[in-house]
Amino acid sequence: KRRDSRESEARQRDKDLLTLVSNLPYQGLPKTTNQYFPGNSIKTTKYSFWFFIPMNLWEQFHRFANVYFVGLALLNFVPAVEAFQPEVALIPICVILTLTALKDGWEDYRRYRSDRRINHTPCLIYSRKEGDFVERRWKDVRVGDFVKVVSNEILPADLLLLHTSDPNGVCHIETATLDGETNLKQRQVVPGLYTQDFPFKPQHFNSTVVVEKPNDNLNHFKGYIETADNRKLGFGIDSLLLRGCTVRNTDHAAGFVVYAGRETKSMLNNNRPRYKRSKLERKMNMDVLFCVIVLFCMCLVGALGHYIWLESFPSMPLFLIPDSHGHLDQPPLSSFYMFFTMIILLQILIPISLYVSIEIVKVGQVFFITNDIDLYDEETDSRVQCRTLNITEDLGQIQYVFSDKTGTLTENKMVFRRCTIMGTEYAHNENGKETMGIIKKQWGRQRNNGNYKQTMETRYSKTVWCFILSPCPFCVQETEVVPDRKLLQRVLRGGGDGPGGCQETDLYLDFFLALAVCNTVVVSTATQAQAQRRRVSRALFQVFRRRSEEEEGEKMGREEDGMQRREGGEARRKSGGRGGGKGGEREMGYRGGKEEKPGLVVDTADQLCYEAESPDEAALVYAAKAYGFTLLARTPDSVTVRLPHGQELTYQVLDTLTFDPIRKRMSVVLCHPITREIVMYTKGADNTMMELLETPYAGRFIKNRMEGSHKNIPASTQKHLDWYAKEGLRTLCLAKKVLSKKTYEDWSLVRQDAVAAINNREELLMETAIHLETHLTLLGATGIEDRLQDSVPDTITALREAGIQVWVLTGDKPETAVNIAYACRLLDQGDLVINMRTNNKAVCASTLDCTLEEVRQYGGPGASGDPSPSIGLVIDGHTLGMALESDLVERFVELARSCRSVLCCRVTPLQKSTVVKVVRERLKVMTLAIGDGANDVNMIQAADVGIGISGQEGMQAVMASDFSISCFKHMKKLLLVHGHWCYRRLANMAIYFFYKNVTYVNLLFWYQFYCGFSGTSMIDIWLIIFFNLFFTSAPPIMFGVMDRNFATETLLGLPELYRSGQGSEGYNHFTFWIAMLDAFYQSLVCFFIPFWTYHGSDIDIYTFGTPINTVSLFTILLHLAIEIKTWTVVHWVIMLGSVSLYFMVTLVYSAVCISCNPPSDPYWILQQQMTDPMFYLVCVITTVVALLPR
DSSP: OHHHHHHHHHHHHHHTEEEEOOSGGGTTSSOOTTTTSOOSOOOOOSOOSTTHHHHHHHHHTTSHHHHHHHHHHHHTTSGGGOOSOHHHHHHHHHHHHHHHHHHHHHHHHHHHHHHHHHHTOEEEEEETTTTEEEEEEGGGOOTTOEEEEETTOBOSSEEEEEEESSTTOEEEEEOHHHHOOOSEEEEEOOTTSOOSSSOOOGGGOOOEEEEEOOOSOTTOOOEEEEOTTOOEEEEOGGGEEOTTOEEESOSEEEEEEEEOGGGSHHHHTOOOOOOOOOHHHHHHHHHHHHHHHHHHHHHHHHHHHHHHHHHTOSSOOTTSOOOTTSOOOOHHHHHHHHHHHHHHHTGGGSOTTHHHHHHHHHHHHHHHHHTOGGGEETTTTEEOEESOGGGGGGGGSOOEEEEOSTTTTEEEEEEEEEEEETTEEEEOTTTTSHHHHHHHHHHHHHHTSTTHHHHHHHHHHHHHHHHHTSSOSSOHHHHOOOOOHHHHHHHHHHHOSSHHHHTSOOHHHHHHHHHHHSSOOEEEETHHHHHHHHTTHHHHHHHHHHHHHTSOHHHHHHHHHHHHHHHHHHHHHHHTSTTTTTOOEEEOTTSOOEEEOTTOOOOTTOOEEEEOSSHHHHHHHHHHHHTTOEEEEEOSSEEEEEOTTSOEEEEEEEEEEEEETTTTEEEEEEEOTTTOOEEEEEEEOHHHHGGGBOSSOTTSEEEETTTTEEEEHHHHHHHHHHHHHHTTEEEEEEEEEEEOHHHHHHHHHHHHHHHHOSTTHHHHHHHHHHHHSOSBEEEEEEEEEEEEOTTHHHHHHHHHHTTOEEEEEOSSOHHHHHHHHHHTTSSOTTSEEEEEOOSOHHHHHHHHHHHHHHHHHHOOOOTTOOOOTTEEEEEEHHHHHHHTSTTTHHHHHHHHHTOSEEEEESOOHHHHHHHHHHHHHHHTOOEEEEESSGGGHHHHHHSSEEEEEOOSSOSHHHHTOSEEESSTTHHHHIIIIIIHHHHHHHHHHHHHHHHHHHHHHHHHHHHHTTTTTOOOOSSOHHHHHHIIIIITTHHHHHHHHHOOSSOHHHHHHOGGGGHHHHTTOSSSHHHHHHHHHHHHHHHHHHHHHHHHHSTTSOOOHHHHHHHHHHHHHHHHHHHHHHHOOOOOHHHHHHHHHHHHHHHHHHHHHHHHOSSSSTTSOOTTHHHHHTTOHHHHHHHHHHHHHHHTTO
């Protein structure tokens, strides 16, 4: 049984793998080994030319409303139930279907053109016949081909990297089209496959490539190459070039096609925008069902009325004409047919145009949102984007907001503030404060000159361009680190002089070496990044100019004097510093100035550009550079660092243990070029790093040479970390571990097996990393400041005043998160803050029970369920995980509902999404999630509305969101103003549509009581169709796009007005039925006042129906006029235009329709009515009486 089980598992593993071979031996043959894999040609169109009409109709008939109306139109062709001319009944639904088909056809044609352009893009494919790479098209690429790409070329398929022009086997790619991240990613040739002695030649490639089956995971890929000598060379995502990415900083590269066409990762991720149904739409669908029930009841009344009417005749009346066989239906059968006739006649009770109108309105609302100048960010040249069109009204009903902290509430522009090394703390309080000071200094001097205004733009241009061309792709605050003088002297003293000093095991040097090398930063020259930075120069110029003009001349003069005094004192201090006479000079980037540092050798001509995956890494690398540890180059196998005294060392990179959210750390294993010592440097979160220190800690008590005292390094470091967290700084610990050669070799064998594994590869790699990252020697820790964005406290205060509960979910430690929470007013000093932090589930349950009881006594929710205004909850990730388990989640949700603010710390991305789902499903509330990084994607997708911030961590959050903004403060106007407007507009418009249709269809229904319930209409069928398609269609759309019940200033000044949307005051069952009652009342007035006016006269049916049709138009439009809160020229034009259109069309139709609907025709009816004063009197009196309740 065990053998059978193992064989079954092996067969299952084989099913999950693809075995690929080279196509070169099969070129020119009709069949190849890889022929069953799809080609590289893509097809994103939904239709074909010959089958467009049937396929599009099939898709449209998936909508119940379309099937309903087509069914009624076809039913009208049955003579027994015919209500009016069958051909006319098809017009409305045919118009809707045709317009939708034209829209779908145009969109599909655009997709066809895009597919054709992509499929015919040229590329280079290796040809065995030519013996070289020849030009082909993307559509010609097949799995097993060898493809060559050059710099700045887009990759045509997913390639396994086999060769690059770089001698180290490195290729840089830009993945912005996939994940939105503009920083370059390093890819390397499959390790161990080719060397400089054995160059890559496609015709000699006789290995087998085994990879996993295609999937949409952009961050994971595994496989191995089985060579001719049966060696297995494992590879991962770092050897895969993804289709759609762009090759950068690499002359050329060649690879083996593993996935092509629709099986590439980019195409598998090319999903259509996900469809979300808004809360208003869900309610509206229920009301449509109510309308169906009302329609059924009206038709049932009509059928019973017809039966009673027929039974009231003692004999068959003469006006009932038998069929061609002289047969008359019996009253029961005739009433049965009349039921369906009434459905056809009263079908417009169901608003067929409502959904189309709503789509048009939402497009208009999105246009005004995206073009709001207040939601435009000049610094980043970005504006709000709407990626999901059908939930704009949900922005006005949000009850819970779940926010990330870093990059969402804060700027995510890191400033190196503090560090602690071997238990000694060093402050860097001047970092980030010089940038604007230097600019103000230059402007202060210029303002004292008489030609200030003339030279203003020139000076700013020079300053900004000096910044743009500096070797810094990040903000100045990240790159400009002012070193602590005491620490700098300690580093220079510890480093010694010359090569011998580099061999000294000085932990201070190890600390900065760890900062420089323990990362994934890509190094390039400044010129390679200047083109990208020039694009933002104009925006930066405007920013600097505006900031400067706000300063007064006298204030700038005082600042200049203070600056000169500080410069003089600093120069005097430098002249007396150690090593000042022989030290080099370091260029200050944007300043263009030079600052001498004692004993520091830096080549000013060497301008480097660092491209990091996160601003944290960039800030740490620049901090190391400030102390002389300059990262010069990085390859997959080596890293080059310049030490403070100018010596350059190239360390061999033996392995890199990348960061993951479970370990919360990363490590790099290096071999020292001189001592050949194997060292592992590790950095990570303090809560995980402190647990990995060696026991007993070898350096636990050391003697401070300067102070002559002993220190407990871990305790001192933890104390400093607590200080940093209370100041709101982001903390990281750094450690090292010296490995023996045998230890590393034994571990490396296990590591290689994990790399080559196909099954459970990620788990095996993590196990090897965890096994090595033990018994670490603590070096120190860093504290990096991430400032709050502008107006974050005001925005959170406004959201809370609007009745929105704000939760912050962050991966930071509790102390840091709490400090930021107080700074952004998530928590107030007078709040009762409940801290939950435990490792025991029983303790967690007991804490929840006790806390709930305390909350009930302290205040708790009021009668209306509103949260207490003075309670806040702080909970860490481990406790949160226990609280979200099935037996505790109800108590946790009850506690959270009683709190005004909730702060979740040390949470994982999965926990973020779980919290959102639990709150949304258990409390039945509208939720919004906002974040800026890839770790926020799950949370954003789990919420009813997801908002992504285009910040420093790429565009993955934006690409997964429904709306995107550039900063958190835009949330205030987006929700309180645009959200309120969108909800009120759509709610009022939907109510108006139901009211309009019910009012009009009731006119036909009341007439049935006077025509024997025969299904006769007193209004011409063409005018009935025109009434909904043309005469009353534009005003409600205009109303839904442009109406404003309150001004912007009022909504921002009184956030409490937002609560009306949370309670669905604009659209609920009460407002719906009130509108229905209003519609019944107005239809009664519009029918019976003309009826009583012309009662007893000899006018014909259409002469009686024309005043009713005209009065209903005036009543319905004036009803809307009363609802409109803001009148513009557009409102007047559309309202008056609708009335004018009615009279023009009706007059023309009455003049030309001589025999359109025999035996009764509307010929010259309106012309005669307009000469009768009674017509005008009826219109005025009826309209006034109908609108009196309004």
